[in-house]
Amino acid sequence: MAYWLVKTEPSEWSIDDFAAEPGRAVPWDGVRNYQARNFLLRMSRGDSVLVYHSSCRRIGVAGIARVVREAYPDPSQFDGASPYFDEKSTREAPRWVAVDLQFERRLSALIPLARIRECPGLEEMPLVKKGNRLSVMPVTAGQWERILSLEENS
DNA sequence: GCCAACGTTGGC
DNA sequence: GCCAACGTTGGC
Numbered sequence: 790m791a792y793w794l795v796k797t798e799p800s801e802w803s804i805d806d807f808a809a810e811p812g813r814a815v816p817w818d819g820v821r822n823y824q825a826r827n828f829l830l831r832m833s834r835g836d837s838v839l840v841y842h843s844s845c846r847r848i849g850v851a852g853i854a855r856v857v858r859e860a861y862p863d864p865s866q867f868d869g870a871s872p873y874f875d876e877k878s879t880r881e882a883p884r885w886v887a888v889d890l891q892f893e894r895r896l897s898a899l900i901p902l903a904r905i906r907e908c909p910g911l912e913e914m915p916l917v918k919k920g921n922r923l924s925v926m927p928v929t930a931g932q933w934e935r936i937l938s939l940e941e942n943s
Numbered sequence: 944g945c946c947a948a949c950g951t952t953g954g955c
Numbered sequence: 956g957c958c959a960a961c962g963t964t965g966g967c
Binding site (some may be wrong): 902 | 963964965966967
């Protein structure tokens with residue numbers, strides 16, 4: 790059992806969208822960064838995922854999802870009508886993968902990025918490092934515990 | 944809207 | 956293989 794964090798712009802897909810269809814396996818597609826892709830490849834069914842809202846008014850961790858399908862070729866890379874189309878990708882050798890995530894729960898209150906920055910023990914998260922742009926990242930068990938303790942203290 | 948930081952591209 | 960130019964990310 791491993792822990793992860795994924796970023797999403799809530800205007801595209803938010804924790805509310807997850808909550809609206811709690812039983813659905815939601816394809817987490819459109820990841821077009823090799824480092825992030827490599828983390829998707831390492832996800833296992835049953836892993837827990839923090840859902841983080843970025844580029845919005847209330848930035849922070851909003852909820853938790855679960856991996857329900859491990860990495861498979863991201864269909865959007867073959868779709869000429871998709872913004873995620875990649876002309877250099879082939880079905881024989883796909884470049885990009887998706888996983889499926891399922892809603893687990895909302896946090897009782899969103900944990901703002903500023904609080905995560907302040908929290909001792911979370912300094913090493915790529916999320917809070919200067920210039921970070923990684924949209925899929927691993928979370929250690931200790932970091933997971935600390936983040937969820939911020940939920941209790943809110 | 945601004946801008947720093949980063950990844951990718953492409954000429955050489 | 957280097958590196959400048961460019962486009963994108965993402966907090967503020």
